[in-house]
Amino acid sequence: MPGNDDGPINLLIREYARxxxxxxxxxxxxxxxxxxxxxxEEQRAYLASFCxxxxxxxxTERAWSDAEAEAFKPCRHRDDGRGRCIDCGxxx
Numbered sequence: 001m002p003g004n005d006d007g008p009i010n011l012l013i014r015e016y017a018r019x020x021x022x023x024x025x026x027x028x029x030x031x032x033x034x035x036x037x038x039x040x041e042e043q044r045a046y047l048a049s050f051c052x053x054x055x056x057x058x059x060t061e062r063a064w065s066d067a068e069a070e071a072f073k074p075c076r077h078r079d080d081g082r083g084r085c086i087d088c089g090x091x092x
Contacts, residue, residue, distance in 0.1 A: 007061065008057035008060065008061065009054075009057050009058065009061060012050070012053060012054055012057055015050075016030060016050060019046065019050075023043065030047045030050050030051050030054065031047075031051050033047055034047050034048060034051065075087050075088040075090070077090065077092050079092050
């Protein structure tokens with residue numbers, strides 16, 4: 001998932017860029033414009049939805065990154081007294 005050009009974050013970035021173009025906007029961060037009274041109610045609703053999806057995508061990506069890092073962390077192989085590692089279960 002991390003580093004994936006078609007991952008959720010990159011898809012959302014492209015979506016937001018398209019939406020900005022369709023609206024003839026050049027808005028910065030979506031969350032900075034949630035209460036912008038110059039925008040229509042529909043535009044603010046889109047931004048609120050976008051921000052929720054962005055938060056979900058970043059949390060998912062962060063959790064995936066943490067799990068991936070944990071999975072590839074080298075084991076220090078602590079012997080259980082029977083020749084097996086307490087942490088990974090591998091033979092020592």
